Amino acid sequence: MSLRDKIIDAAYELFATKGYEKTSVAEIIKLAGASKGGFYHHFTSKEEILETITFGYIDQVRIMYDEVLKSPLSIEDKFIESFYQLNNMKLEQVKDWDKIKNLYTFKDNHILLRKMGEAFEKETMVYYQQLIQKGVDEGRFFTDYPQELAALWGREVIKFQQMSRWVLMDRLDKETFFRTLRFNEQLINSQLGLKDKTIELEKMGIKYLEAMKEEIGDKRM
Template sequence: MDLKQKIIKTAYELFAEKGVEKTTVSEIIELAGSSKGGFYHHFKSKDEILEATTMNYINDLVMEYERILQDQDRTVIELLNLVFLKISEYKIDQIEEWPKMKILFSFSGNHVILRKLAEQFELVTTDCYLKLFRKGNEEGIFEIKYPEFLASLWTREVMMVFNKSREVIYAEQSETLHNFENLLHFTENLLNQTLGFTSHKIKIKEAALTYVQSARNEQNGEG
């Protein structure tokens, strides 16, 4: 681990333990085993290191997307399904970090970094979907006239699904889960029909429900 990553990891642990506002740059420098010069060589401020800490999530996704796009053994349909599956799996892996993240983001003005995080997620995910749609067009699998618009729409649908999943994770009424399942079925229909498929070749329901159930188990102490 190089110094920059060590500083980011140390800052994350301190932010998650004490909160951003109560953590000082001096504490980060000391616990990371860095000098002031070493710290300020990589980061200009605590706000900058906070952004780097939270954007690690995006960096991990970008690397996963790159692996998907380089996969020559799967069809475009399989790769499209794999994108959603990898997002779901990553979110499952992060469930244990929720208590830390709750503390980390409990600072004044947190909406700014959260909005930027959402914007970056939308940007990189749209780019991944766009490349797969263009690949499908080239291979004659699709006939998408405006792949850039569809990629953007598709990403917003994915974000909507995960935003709605938060309500289901904490809901006690079974009706909420039932409505969520209907939403997933509707979204699958929408995505498949847009691509001209009469059956559900594009699948999101199973992966989304697995994420929700994993999160609910964790909340109930069953994880």
């Protein structure tokens, strides 16, 4: 493992257990087994490390989108596969929820979280724009507005993540959640010129909630 990675791992462990604000650069250096010079060779501050950790998730999302785009799946299956892959990434985070929460319990945390949200939306929009345009070029999708539809759909993907979270927190009833999924399912099939149920979202939503409930046990998001 490189010194840079050791520093990131040490910072993550300290941020997650002590909290970001209570962690000092000196503590990160000590846990990483680094020198002061070695630390500042790679990072200018602990703020930069937190941004690196945060946007590492966005890098994972980008890699996942690229893999789905290059996969041998049909263009229609790629559309829904990215949903499943995002859901799997969320499921894998469950064991680290407590740590992840502690990363962002500091003043003005909304600034970094907003940047992460904007980056996620951008990557998602770019992915769907490429996918929709490819479908149009292959004569599988039929829309005159691939860019606009991708932007709209990127926001709907984020909305799905938010609403599923609210359901698991008992802040949103399931009927509202699934009604929204049915609406989006009808909308996207219609806008892409596909038959009803070609892209199925409700089935995906059911499987995700069931898997998440089983994974979290007594935890709450």
